[in-house]
Amino acid sequence: MLDDSTDNAKSMSIIVTKGSLDWAYPPFILGTTAAAMDMKVTMFFTFYGLSLLKKKLNLKFTTLGNAAMEMPMMGGHMAMPNLLSVMPGVGGAAGKMMKNLMKQKGVASIEDLREASVDLEIRMIACQMTLDLFEYTPDDMIDGIELGGAATYMEVASKTDINLFI
């Protein structure tokens, strides 16, 4: 039962539109978990989400305009005022802090989750229009992905149980 992809296996698709460190997590966590639960998963990477398919990931995180973000600090929580977020070095430091925190809490890296996505045979589609727009070629992206557009996605989505936009 575990490996059979029968016709009544559930399916999920995710449109991935964001490429920052924090926003890379929801699609990869849900995608890999659904695939581990024997669902057929398709991920469509468009706009800033496309950068999550690049061979070398360099994910950044910003506190700027991130009003709900509070980092645990010395037993309390600290928000970062926008005025401080624009100071040189603050963005980089916040990103480093976030990565350290994740490591400390046993949270998987995006690199690991992406590798798991490939192992779990998630169908990953890069948006052709975004490639053109931001001047990337398929060579910039990891192996095993497909290229497609809105119609490709709609064809998948119309037959899929769960469709998410992240």
Next chain:
Amino acid sequence: MAEHELNAEGLNCPLPILKAKKMLKGIPEGDILKIRSTDPGSVADFAAFCTHTGNELLSSSSEGDVYMFEIKRA
């Protein structure tokens, strides 16, 4: 019917599930996978995982901060 062990202590969501799935794929039907986890969310997650995949959750228990699960591979 053999038993296999997975130590997922210190790992956070969704790693315990992903590692369990990987191990289940590699063991014969009817074998038991015993998992140790420290993620409190894994209690609900392993129950949901088993319900959806058809693998049987034989037991779910805890000892201090460690959660233990026994899953029979379907």
